[in-house]
Each structure stands twice: as structure tokens, then as C-alpha cells.
Amino acid sequence: MLSKKLAGFISDMNFAHFPAHTVHMAKMAFLDWLGSTAAGGMEAPFQKAYAVIRGQGGFPQATILAIGEKTSCLNAALANGLASHIIELDDVHRAAIIHAGAAVIPAALAVAEMNGAAGKQLLEAIVAGYEVAIRVGESITPAHYFYWHTTGTCGTFGAAAAAGKLLGLTIDQLVWALGNAGTQAAGLWEFLADGAMSKHLHPGKAAQNGVLAALLAREDFTGATRILEGERGFCRATADSFDLDKLTSGLGQPPYKIEENSFKIHASCRHTHPAIDVILGLSASNGVKTDDIEEIRIHTYGTALSITENYKPSSVYAAKFSLPFCAALALKNGRCGLADFTEEALADPEIRDLMDKVVLTKDEGLDALHPACWPTIVEITCRTGGTCRERTDFPRGDPENPVSTDELLAKFRTLAAGPWGEKKVRGLEKAVLELENVENVRDLV
């Protein structure tokens, strides 16, 4: 019984046995998530959802971080999960293609705050939640990913694991929590055709549904015991092919999955990052002039094309999922930060002109490497002659091509200082870097 194995793992998680690198990566994931949540709270989708959540009320159990207002644990998980997945700068696991943090951390934080848990417990819950979300994702990717937004679906399992850990559930209860997480798991990619706001809703709902599953389990509300491998379970229902070994192979042994996490520097879909990295490198090293470019040929893997082959993004949000736009933006601006994705950029004739020169092709050799690598080759041909060409297998921020702690701290400050102010941001940063010493998570928020 796979759920029982996962439940045993969750139950056994113990901060005292975490290697230092695990602790460091969990802190970085938490801090990175806080930055995305702060910045996301300024955006329209969050404000609209907040209007609905505020209108429902609830006991003051956990904080809606973007607002600094308390509401019920379930409402806070929804609000914070939604806020954290708007600006497209949240962390991602490459092989599972999941933003585990966006679903797991709001669930863990809401329950930790409600219960007055210690920093160590929050770290245990985050590591456990990432492990479960990522392993479920790895076991069904890529078949699942065509229709289903892994962050929403697999994220629900991770959120239930994190919440269940903090609630001190028994093994049976953890099994039921996973069962009722899987039966609530949802999130379809169809929103992408419209650049609709559903994407942000998905991790919010994953966090909320995972917490609900755990709270129900604490009352002995039962769930399916074979939700993953069962004949009518999650894997068969949502993937034509899957590998259940990935759920439990090496489970409980470091390194934990959270250490395979990738951090994002560019404010766009992760599938656009390999090309952006190569283009920024080629621009810098070859001094390419944008008005001299004849063609920008991008060879990549199939999933990147199926998500980002969009030559006519209809909104700034959709532009973050347009590989032609991101390639053009990188060439024009020399970066693709949050401030670069604007209505002005979207309407910019120079960027539109560059987009027309982007040619996207699926490369079977690169495709075979995905999702272990996210490989891309970019060839830029200039009118005045000459072609420059470069390849990457790992976008910046991947474990194989890491960003430094200082870069991550700087990213956090940039994202959070506007909404929360310098003072709060410095205090929060310090507290997260020493999270194992925080006695009560309520002091943090």
C-alpha cells in the first residue's frame, strides 16, 4: 500500500535527522515563496480572490500574508497559495514539473500558525510536503502533465502531507488524508488558452483541499487507502502511463526532493528559461544587435512547445507563457524580470518584430532528455552574416546550475520590500534564516 508507505515516511520525519543542506534548501524555499506571495498580493487576481475570501469571514487562526489580516486556517491556505503563484517566480521541481512550494507551504504555514507550531515543525512539514508532492508528480509526469496542472493536482497530496504532519495524525489518518487529497485533486491546463486566472487558483485550492483532507482525517473521516495505485485511483484516472516505483524508491533517505528544487530568476514560465538564459549569454558574448537579427531559431523539447508556442499572447500574463515573446524580451531588454513584463512591452513594435523572427522546433534528441534535463539550443542568425549558437541543459537556478544564497536573498528583498517595507523584510529574512530557532511560528507572521 503506497499511501501507507508515504504515511510512514511523513510520520517519521524528524528535524533532528535533517542534513544541513536539507535545512538550508527548506529555508530558501520558504523565503523564496514568501517573496512570491508578497509580490503576488499586489496583483489583480489576488485582490479579486481576497474580496471573496474576506466576504466569508472565519475565526482568526492564520494570516493572509499579503494583507496582514487573520482568517480561518482553510481561508488562509487558499489566499496564500493563490498569491504565491501569480508572478511566475516561484520555485519548481524539474522532473515532476511542479511548483511544490505554492501548494505545500501555504498549507504548512496555515496549520503551523493555527497550532502555534515551532520553526522546526514547520521545516519538517515543508520537507515532507515537498517530498510527497514531487514524488507523486515524478511518478505520473509527463503523461499527466498534458491535461493536468501538476501544481494543483499533485500539490494537493503534498499539502495534505504537510498539514497532516503538523496535526500529528496517526498512520491510518495520514492514509485517509492522502485519500481525500487525491479525490479532491484538480486543475486543468485549459486556462492557458485564455491566459485565465485559474492558474493561480490551482495551488490555492491544492493547499486548502490538502488542509481540509488532513483536518477531516483528524476526525477519522475516512478516505481511499489506495488512492494512488488503485484501479480507480488518481494515477490511472489522470495518466496513460506512470511509474509507481518513483513514489517510494529511496523514500526516507536523504537527499530529500526539496534539495532538487530549482529557483526562478526570470519572471516567466520555467519552460521559457533555458532559451532566455542562452539568449542573454549569446547577447552578452557576441554583442548581437537586435536590428541585425534575421532569425532566432530555438530547438527544444515537446512539452516546452505545447505550453509556450504562442506567437500572439493576448495579455501580459499570457506573455509569460509565450516563448517567442520571452525570447524577444530577453534580446531587447537584456533581462526578463518582473518589471519587464508590461503592457508597453507587449505593444512594443520592436518586440513584435523580433517575435516574428523566432522559429520554434521540436528536437527529438532534446525531447528524449526531458524532464530530467530541460535542454534548449538557440541559434541566432544575423543579416550581416554569421550565426551564433549555444546550448543549455539546465536553466539557471537548477541544482546543476545554481544561483547563490545572496542572489536568492536579493530576489526576496526585491519582491517583498515594496509590499511589506524594508524593515519587515529584513526581520523576516533573519527569522527564516534561523527558522529552527523560532519557538512559535505565530511570531514570524
Added chain:
Amino acid sequence: MLSKKLAGFISDMNFAHFPAHTVHMAKMAFLDWLGSTAAGGMEAPFQKAYAVIRGQGGFPQATILAIGEKTSCLNAALANGLASHIIELDDVHRAAIIHAGAAVIPAALAVAEMNGAAGKQLLEAIVAGYEVAIRVGESITPAHYFYWHTTGTCGTFGAAAAAGKLLGLTIDQLVWALGNAGTQAAGLWEFLADGAMSKHLHPGKAAQNGVLAALLAREDFTGATRILEGERGFCRATADSFDLDKLTSGLGQPPYKIEENSFKIHASCRHTHPAIDVILGLSASNGVKTDDIEEIRIHTYGTALSITENYKPSSVYAAKFSLPFCAALALKNGRCGLADFTEEALADPEIRDLMDKVVLTKDEGLDALHPACWPTIVEITCRTGGTCRERTDFPRGDPENPVSTDELLAKFRTLAAGPWGEKKVRGLEKAVLELENVENVRDLV
């Protein structure tokens, strides 16, 4: 755009144009749902879920009917939807294989109460919600049904339609509400292997998620505009084959789908009802003695077997999904009412003995007629010689084999009188029978 057509239909719904039979069937559906909700509120799954919901708090916007306590609109939709789908006596649409009421009515009622809507508006919302839930169900049944619990998945669309109608959403907003309903839609049959409580959670979540989608849409939180037919939409993701014509063919013309509704008399899975009906009839007309029976052979359609072929139900709840158990219970007790499904019956050696004599076979001819008919042939062979045999195509309570209004009123009183008392039940019955004259739904609850 199918969502836009459905949105136009929802927006145009007008009580003034309802035929009398539509109004009658909507009232009967509402009353029948109230009875199931009252009785379900006495059961353990509801009590456990209520402990969680109560623990979250919320503004007093809508009533948790089983408790008589107000909470937020979203919490009430969850609680009432969950309560209404516990005792297995709620109404069902045969071709869609969906308990539309369990998802649609709690959504409609929670929003109607929050807004102080009139009885006519509640009836409009119920008719609209049933129409959408059932049409989505018909378009993807039976392919969808193997993995997915239609009441949870398709019910979410119906709940969003009902809530959106009461919130007075624009066409665009209704489209977004349907988009965010579809992207939250969930509910797997895997719980059945354990007889787990997830089944009750599904319509509660469908109601809550549908209301959330509608509330978000009112804030212009956008959703996919082609959630049903899109390349990565709900139908392709959850069904190998589907018929999108069923979504809109004849849409807006009476008779409405709610008039095709079937009401349940036996307190078990609808797939067990055809056999129970035939067995009760054969017992009565042939005076079959249970100790004389050699074999009870049940010929039926494939879906009935895939859901109810369980010779070892592990709980009273699982027994409601066991065709051998229900057949044996019908023979022994002469009925399969709520009071007949007990631990004692489950342990009864006579019933166990009768169960061993049940032989289930899939009949290709009958299977071809499903789900338009739910056909079953039962042959009872006696030791003392002689075989009696009977067939039904429509279980009792189907439109083709209807129960009377008096029977439905009696069912409601039987279910609701215990939890709510005679006086309240008479008052509620009278109010529902005159629902078009109720000025404010708050007066009802």
C-alpha cells in the same frame, strides 16, 4: 463556444416561462433533497465534517440545515452537500448517472439564503443547475464514469450555474464561473474499494467549489472560456469518448432535464434498484421462501457490475453498494429501507447464505441499452423445482415508472421527522409545495 451557450441559457432562465410540470419536479427534487439532508445530518460522516467546518468559523450567511446553525455561504454549501449524499436516498439522473441535487441544491440554497432571494429565484437556480450538471454528465457518460464520480465532477458545473444565476452574473462572468468550476472538478471512485467517506465529501465539495467559482467570477476573476470542449479541457481530460452535442441539443426548450429525474425508494446505490424491484415483485407474486432458494441469478449491464459486484461488503455503507447484499436483504426483509441497512443485517447468517446464492452476469443485450435504460433480469431457482423470472428496464422512481407525490411526501416525512420534528417538517413541506410564493428563502430555513 459551449460555455457561452450554457451561459446564455442560465442567464435566460425565467420562472415565468416554466411549465407547471417543471415547477412541480423542481419542488419535489428540493423536498427530496431536504429529507436526505436531514437524515444524513444524523450520520457519522457528517458529524465528523461538521466538527471541521464549525472549527473554521465564518459570517452567518447561510444555514447548516442538519444543525440549524449559520455559517459562511461556502461552508454551508459544503456541509449541506455532504449531508445530503450519505444515506443513499437522493435523486439521480439515469442517463448522466448523477445525483445532481446533492451538488446543485446546496449551492443554490446557500447563495439564495445569503442574498435573501425569493422562492422563484431559487427554483430558477435549481432548474438551471440540474440542466447544466446533467448535460455535462450525459455528454461524457459512460466513459467518464469508470474513474470519476459524476456527482462530484459534473456536479461542480451545475453548482456554479445555480450560484451564478442567483448572483446575477453577466454572460462573460458565467463563462468564467463554468471555467473555474471545471478546473476544480474532482472526485474519484477509488473510495468504493474501502467504502470510505469520500463519496459524501464529493458533492459537498462540488457545491462549495461551484459557489466559489461563481463568487470569483462576480469579481471578474477569469476562467477558461472553452473548459468543456477545449484541447486541455474537462471532457478530453476525463473521458476517452464524449458527445458534445448533448451539451446544447434542445437547450432552453422544455422539458428540462430536472423532469427526467429519478427518485429513490430503496436506501442503496441506484444500480442495485432494478434487481431489488424485481425481487420484491417476484417474492410477492410467487411466494418464494428464502430457505427454498437454490440460486438467484441477476443479469445486468456492465456498469452495475463494476460498481456493485461485491460479495464481501466490509461495512454497512459498503453493503449499500453490494448487489448480492441488497438482493439478499430484499428477499429476507421484503424491503431495503434506511432502517434495513444495519450491522445486524450485515452479520445475519441467513443474509450471508442468500448472498452466496447470488450469481451476477453481464448481459450484452442489456448492456447495450444502458444508460438510457437500467435494465435487469432476475431468475430465482427453487430447490423444490421451478424458476421464476422477471425483467425491468426502469427501476421504480424513474420517470417511466414513477412514484407518486404522496409517496415522496411520505418519504420526506419519514427521513426528516426524526431529526427535525413533526412540526418543522409539516411547515417545511407546506412551504416547499408553495415555493413560488416564498418571498425570502431565509424564511424557509
